[in-house]
Amino acid sequence: MVTRTFDILDQYRTKYRLxxxxxxKVTGKWVKYSGDExxxxxxxxxxxxxxxxxxxxxxxxxxxxNRPEWNFFEMGMAQIGVISVPIYPTISLDEYQHILSxxxxxMLMVSDKLxxxxxxxxxxxxxxxxxxxxxxxxxxxxxxxxIAVQGNNSCELLSQVQQIKDAIKPDxxxxxxxxxxxxxxxxxxxxSHNNLVSNFKATCDRNYLTAGARALSFLPVSHIYxxxxxxxxxxxxxxxxxxxxxxxxxxxxxxxxxxxFNTVPRLLERMYIGIIGKSKELKGIKxxxxxxxxxxxxxxxPRHKSNLGYRFRLMLxxxxxxxxxxxxxxxxxxxxxxxxxxxxxxxxxLFSAIGIDLLEGYGLTETSPVIAVSDLRRGRPKPGxxxxxxxxxxxxxxxxxxxxxxxxxxxxxxxxxxxxTAQVIDSEGYFHTGDIGVxxxxxxxxxxxxxxxxxxxxxxxxxxxxxxxxxxxxxxLIDQVxxxxxxxxxxxxxxxxNFTQLHNWCYTREITFSDNKELIQIPEVIxxxxxxxxxxxxxxxxxxxxxxxxxxxxxWSAQTGELSPTLKLKRRQLTEKYAKIxxxxxxxxxxxxADK
Numbered sequence: 001m002v003t004r005t006f007d008i009l010d011q012y013r014t015k016y017r018l019x020x021x022x023x024x025k026v027t028g029k030w031v032k033y034s035g036d037e038x039x040x041x042x043x044x045x046x047x048x049x050x051x052x053x054x055x056x057x058x059x060x061x062x063x064x065x066n067r068p069e070w071n072f073f074e075m076g077m078a079q080i081g082v083i084s085v086p087i088y089p090t091i092s093l094d095e096y097q098h099i100l101s102x103x104x105x106x107m108l109m110v111s112d113k114l115x116x117x118x119x120x121x122x123x124x125x126x127x128x129x130x131x132x133x134x135x136x137x138x139x140x141x142x143x144x145x146x147i148a149v150q151g152n153n154s155c156e157l158l159s160q161v162q163q164i165k166d167a168i169k170p171d172x173x174x175x176x177x178x179x180x181x182x183x184x185x186x187x188x189x190x191x192s193h194n195n196l197v198s199n200f201k202a203t204c205d206r207n208y209l210t211a212g213a214r215a216l217s218f219l220p221v222s223h224i225y226x227x228x229x230x231x232x233x234x235x236x237x238x239x240x241x242x243x244x245x246x247x248x249x250x251x252x253x254x255x256x257x258x259x260x261f262n263t264v265p266r267l268l269e270r271m272y273i274g275i276i277g278k279s280k281e282l283k284g285i286k287x288x289x290x291x292x293x294x295x296x297x298x299x300x301x302p303r304h305k306s307n308l309g310y311r312f313r314l315m316l317x318x319x320x321x322x323x324x325x326x327x328x329x330x331x332x333x334x335x336x337x338x339x340x341x342x343x344x345x346x347x348x349x350l351f352s353a354i355g356i357d358l359l360e361g362y363g364l365t366e367t368s369p370v371i372a373v374s375d376l377r378r379g380r381p382k383p384g385x386x387x388x389x390x391x392x393x394x395x396x397x398x399x400x401x402x403x404x405x406x407x408x409x410x411x412x413x414x415x416x417x418x419x420x421t422a423q424v425i426d427s428e429g430y431f432h433t434g435d436i437g438v439x440x441x442x443x444x445x446x447x448x449x450x451x452x453x454x455x456x457x458x459x460x461x462x463x464x465x466x467x468x469x470x471x472x473x474x475x476x477l478i479d480q481v482x483x484x485x486x487x488x489x490x491x492x493x494x495x496x497x498n499f500t501q502l503h504n505w506c507y508t509r510e511i512t513f514s515d516n517k518e519l520i521q522i523p524e525v526i527x528x529x530x531x532x533x534x535x536x537x538x539x540x541x542x543x544x545x546x547x548x549x550x551x552x553x554x555x556w557s558a559q560t561g562e563l564s565p566t567l568k569l570k571r572r573q574l575t576e577k578y579a580k581i582x583x584x585x586x587x588x589x590x591x592x593x594a595d596k
Contacts, residue, residue, distance in 0.1 A: 002201065003170045004193040006078045008234045009039050016211050016237035022068035024242040025252070033068050038075075041148060045076025046161045048151030052131070056081025056164065059103055059176065063087045063119070064111035066221045066242040069135045069144055071230070073109060076151075078193075080164045084175045086222035088565040089115055090558050096122055099178050099186060102416065104128040109144065112136045170194035176415055177224055179365050188415030191224070195368040198408035200231040202390040206359075206375045209259055209334065211237025216258040218243035220565055224369045225339050229262050250328070257330035264340040266567045268347050268358075273476050273498060275325065293321035298346045300353035302380035314353060322354040329356075337361060337373075340566040342447065342470055345383035352380065362386035362447050366424070366431055368409040371395065372445045385444035395445065396430065402451055403437040404430040436464075453571065455486035461543035463491050468536070468544055469569075475532040476501050480556045480563070482574050483546065484582060490547040492585050494578055495529060496556045520551035550581050 002008060012021060012035025020032040033041075054060075060077055062084055064070050074084050085103045087096070089111060100108075100122055107130065108123050110116050116134060123129045133142045151157070174193045178186040215233045217240050219226040233240050238260070243252045253261070282290050296310070296317045306314070326333065336351060339361040351358035359381055361373035372395070374387035381387065389395045393407035410431045413421035424432050434451045449464040456462050465483035472481045472493065479498040485491040499516060505528070506513065513519040520526075529551060537545040556562035562574055575582060 002197055002235065004078070004165075004168055004172075005174055005196055005231060006042070006075050006165065007197075008231060009035075009042060009075060011235070011237070012036065012039055018211070018237060018239060020214075020239040020241075021234070022071055022240050022242075023256075024067050025244050030241070030255070031068075038068075038071065041069075041072035042075040042079065043158060043161065044148040044151035045073055045144075046079045046151065047154045047157040048147035048149075049076065049082060050080060050157050050160060051150050051154045052147070054080070054082055054106065056168075057083065059083045059085050059105040060107040060109060061085040061087055061100065061103065061105040062109050062222065063089055063115060064109065064135055064222075065089060065245070066217050066226075067111070067135060068242065070221055072148075073144060078174055079161055081168055081172070083173055086175065086177060086227065088220055088222050088558075090565055092561065093118065093122070095186060099188075100126060100129070102188060103176055103178075107131040107133065109133050109135070113138045113141075116141060168193070170197065171412075173412060177222075177365055187417065187420065189224075189365045190412040190415050191368055192412055194408055195411060196228060196231060198392060199368040199370055199390070200228050200235055202392055202409075203228070203232050203361075203370055203373060204236055205391065206373060206377065207232070207236060207260075207335065208376060209236065209238060213238045213259040213334075214256055214332075215240050216243055216249075216253055216256050216261040217241065218246060218249050218252075219262055219264065223566055224365045225363075225566070226262055228369060229337065233260075253330045253333075254328070255330075257332040259332050260335040260337070261333070262337045262339070264567050265338055265343045265347070266341070268336070268338060268351075269344065269473060272347060272350065273501065276476055289320055293317035294350075297322070297350045297353035300349045301383075302349065302352035303382055317353070318355060325354055326356070335359060339363070339369075339373075341568060342466060344470055344474060346474065348381055348383040357381065360386050362435075362445065363409075364433055364435075366411045367405055367407075367433070368411070370409070371403070371405050371433075378443075382440070382444045385440060385446045387445065388443050389445060394430075397437060397439070398432070400451070401436040401438065401448070403433045403435045403445070403447070405433055406430045457485060457491070457543060458487055458489050459543070463544060465491075468493075468540065468546065471536045471539060472533065472546075475536075477505065477529065477532055480569070482569055482571065484575065484585075488586050491544065492582075493533070493546045493549040494574070494581065495549055495551050496554060496562075497529070497551060499555065516553040520553050526551065548585050550578075550585060552578065552581070 016035055018035045021035040021038045023030050023032040060082055062070060077084050085105050087099055096119060106128060116138060123132055133144050135144055137143055170193050172193060173190050174196060175191050177189045215238050217226060217230060221227050221230055230240060241256045243249050296313050333356055335357045337359050343360045348358050357376060359374035361370050363369035363371045370390055371393060372386045372389045374381040393409060396404050398404055406429050435447050436449050436451055437445055437447045440446055449466045454462055454464050468483045469481050472478050477498055478495055480496040481493050483491055483493050511522060511524060533546050533549055558565050562570055564570055
């Protein structure tokens with residue numbers, strides 16, 4: 001029975017006999033590890049760490065890309081009670097400094113030389129870090145395999161490993177995960193084995209795929225969403241293939257032909273924009289067939305039976321157009337799971353029309369993470385909803401609409417911060433999520449906004465920026481956008497264009513420019529975006545309409561600091577970065593009327 005994370009491994013012996021439990025691409029070839037090899041490496045790591053003097057309660061920081069070795073090491077640690085501290089490989093040096101000094105790990109496990117050199121000033125001066133190891137082979141640096149070899153040579157310690165495993169309780173702490181820090185200093189979230197196990201078992205009940213299916217993993221496994229889903233896959237006997245990098249996702253999808261993968265809305269939006277962009281190159285009958293297929297797809301309602309005429313048109317669209325899209329996705333994809341941010345309903349409709357179940361979920365690091373997710377046992381996904389609440393989890397809405405959550409998925413608390421823990425977990429055991437939501441049909445949860453992100457205009461009207469931002473991002477020309485205006489007379493927006501689409505638009509109109517800074521100043525370009533904004537304004541109430549906007553020449557990303565590793569807006573950083581532009585937008589509103 002699986003009650004601790006490492007209990008998953010036992011199933012590779014008793015339930016599944018997988019030759020490709022985990023896989024990754026090395027020098028152009030996919031390297032596969034069987035379930036037995038996975039177990040052997042995990043045991044070797046457990047023995048090796050014991051031989052080095054590590055014991056229950058010690059912490060090791062894992063800073064790496066997705067790879068099988070991450071699992072070997074993480075499971076090996078868990079079996080002897082060593083707490084994992086997974087950290088994103090792309091955060092700032094200040095964030096690393098805070099996390100490493102706060103968590104106090106004894107060992108640092110990094111993926112590559114570039115990351116090692118970035119972190120060198122921190123670990124060389126750290127009072128707690130005793131060992132630094134790498135997954136890649138780096139000259140002069142200890143390699144993870146040395147620990148495995150030492151463990152293999154100390155196989156007599158296996159009995160001690162078993163004794164420690166037997167003593168570990170489901171409520172014992174398994175991992176310390178730091179929040180991505182979109183609104184301030186990252187907080188250390190303490191999660192138990194039971195937090196994680198209850199979550200992946202409950203979500204497994206909503207997955208109809210069985211042992212032998214394949215998953216492609218490319219979201220950071222250091223994030224609780226992808227990590228929990230990795231446990232989910234392993235618990236079901238689904239083989240996990242790790243993408244080489246974000247730039248190789250489409251190539252890896254064609255090679256692996258996965259049945260399922262996890263993603264975030266922005267990646268799906270980019271995929272959609274790419275498909276639509278290619279359609280504009282089609283002329284004549286091909287262009288008409290493609291556009292008709294798109295119109296059919298976005299009107300698809302996955303929860304209601306369509307009339308005979310629509311079903312016939314959908315059948316033709318699937319045969320003539322959508323079959324090519326599914327081929328791009330490897331031809332085998334059955335389920336795509338989306339989380340981390342609200343999903344546009346048109347994407348749910350589109351993928352459902354294609355024949356792929358696009359499931360939207362919702363949760364936080366503090367809830368391990370899933371609170372609710374689409375449930376195919378209860379029919380097709382409901383567009384716009386994150387689905388029914390997980391079995392065993394309780395939800396209630398506070399007076400202001402805030403979602404409160406209680407259940408086995410709620411964290412143990414914030415590390416070294418009982419005061420903050422008491423602020424977010426009330427006396428009844430409900431965790432206050434900070435998100436605003438509503439229930440539809442007394443079953444389907446819809447998340448409308450972040451409580452802290454809702455702001456008030458000077459006239460007292462409240463604005464939910466995410467709703468407006470998601471509508472604006474439906475434009476093919478808009479890559480990212482932040483809606484601003486707290487305590488001001490009206491809402492405005494800073495827009496980071498989709499420069500690939502914008503360059504193509506300019507090319508067809510013979511508009512020339514030297515760089516993006518010059519491009520965003522061109523009157524025809526600004527007017528084109530004004531039309532896009534006005535189209536969204538027609539769908540909004542008067543207070544929610546974006547009265548002014550400014551284009552920026554920067555492409556926002558996690559690497560450049562405007563987005564979190566899960567591609568959420570870092571609002572504080574953005575408003576600080578563009579403080580001068582924001583001031584220019586509003587300084588005139590005190591003496592002039594807002595733009596019409």
